[in-house]
Amino acid sequence: MFLDLLAAPILAPVNGISWIAEKILEQAEPHLNEKENLKKQLLALQLAFDMGDVPEEEFEELEEQLLLTIQAIEDEERQQAEV
Numbered sequence: 344m345f346l347d348l349l350a351a352p353i354l355a356p357v358n359g360i361s362w363i364a365e366k367i368l369e370q371a372e373p374h375l376n377e378k379e380n381l382k383k384q385l386l387a388l389q390l391a392f393d394m395g396d397v398p399e400e401e402f403e404e405l406e407e408q409l410l411l412t413i414q415a416i417e418d419e420e421r422q423q424a425e426v
Contacts, residue, residue: 378416385409 385406392402 378413381409381413381416385413 388397388402388405388409391397392399397405
């Protein structure tokens, strides 16, 4: 305990930066996972279309929705990076 008190002036800023980094990562992870899942869905949709399981009209509609969602996530990431 005594050593903790002596090391506090040195370790406190490091611990604070570590805590901030963890919070940023917690905020970023859902978006990264969401974007990766959307890309996987897009690939699966492309494969289903290529195999003839999905009609062209439905493919185009679903592809556009997925691409717009991915674009929205990327735009949000850029805005957060600018801040």
